[in-house]
Amino acid sequence: MLRIITRSITNTTSFLMLFLGLSMQVTAQIDSTRVFVHDGYIEKMRDYIAIENSVNNDYEIFELKNNGTELQIAPNIGTNYRIQVNYKFILAGFQFAPKLFPDNRDNDTKGETNSFNFKVKMVFDHFYHIAQYSKNQGYYLKNSADYTNIDNGYIIFPDLHYQAIELESGYIHNSKFSYRSITSHMERQIKSAGTFIPILKLRFYNLDDRSSSINTQKTNNIEFTLGPGYAYNFVIAKNFYSTIGGLVSLGNIHTKLTTRLENEAAVSYQNNLLIQWQGKIGLGYNGRKFYSGAFATLSETNYNQEHTTATNFETRVFFNFFVGFRIKPPKFIQKNADKIESKLGF
Secondary structure (H helix, E strand, O other): OOEEEEEEEEEOOOOOOOOOOOOOEEEEEEHHHOOEEEEEEEEEEOOOEEEEEEEEEOOEEEEEEEEEEOOOOOOOOEEEEEEEEEEEEEEEEEEEOOOOOHHHHHHHHHHOOEEEEEEEEEEEOEEEEEEEEEEEEEEEEOOOOOOOOOOOOOEEEEEEEEEEEEEEEEEEOOOOOOOHHHHHOOOOOOEEEEOOOOOOOOEEEEEEOOOOOEEEEEEEEEEEEEEEEEEEEEEEEEEEEEEEEEEEEEEEEEEEEEEEEEOEEEEEEEEEEEEEEEEEEEEEEEEOOOEEEEEEEEEEEEEEEOOOOOOEEEEEEEEEEEEEEEEOOOOOOHHHHHHHHHHHHO
């Protein structure tokens, strides 16, 4: 069921940057005996735990064009907060959209969105693997003005649910390039280097309108992409770096569309060629105890729906601001982690 809510919209301030947990002072010294340099290009610091706080505007939106008509369906999220812990070859963290950010509070006009994301990433010398789960409930029509004459009003979809499981793997060709220095921050790039990174992605997701048991739809989608990527770390000065990268991918998206009718459900299928590209640039500080930085990503996804004139597309600009620090792990954690690494042959 669609609802239209109106209210005068006041000017809001820009992102409020609040990094939880950083009021504590990190006084522990980094033990230089547990830090070593590999090939003169990478300083490894994997015996420390890195705790990272970040904010970003990375969330899933859906855009559709068909015979001059356009739909832009988005969650009522302005800023996400993520906290993650990095240790050895693994990092894990979760993300949500807290109401303490002003651009997450406008429920009266855009409806309420509940969101959650959990991600696990494993980074080895040449391979990395990512698994993550995302869930959102509550969306609104960004271009509602094209469909209603009510000023400052939005059509909202409070019962629209999105769930996704995403898997990603990549191969880091050049061992002198530190992928960990820009992801898990278990290393520092001390001499500039770049690498070729082919990347494989799989995504299983569904979009479900649960507003009614009839005359509503659900899509189940399997998305596959593969393509070449390249990244380069520029060491600007001691502890300061810049990163640039790009990726072009081709793939396929298989969609099962279920339309709930009064007596039965109508089901149809599509297979569509998927084209994606992405560019990323970042600037950061990576000291031995403390690190921080900002990344910007421009991405586009595009595919034409089979047997129709409709086109799905998404062009986004993402920002990510992060702050982190490294601490020595408790001895029992370090001892067990070393045993695991030894058994895995690291």
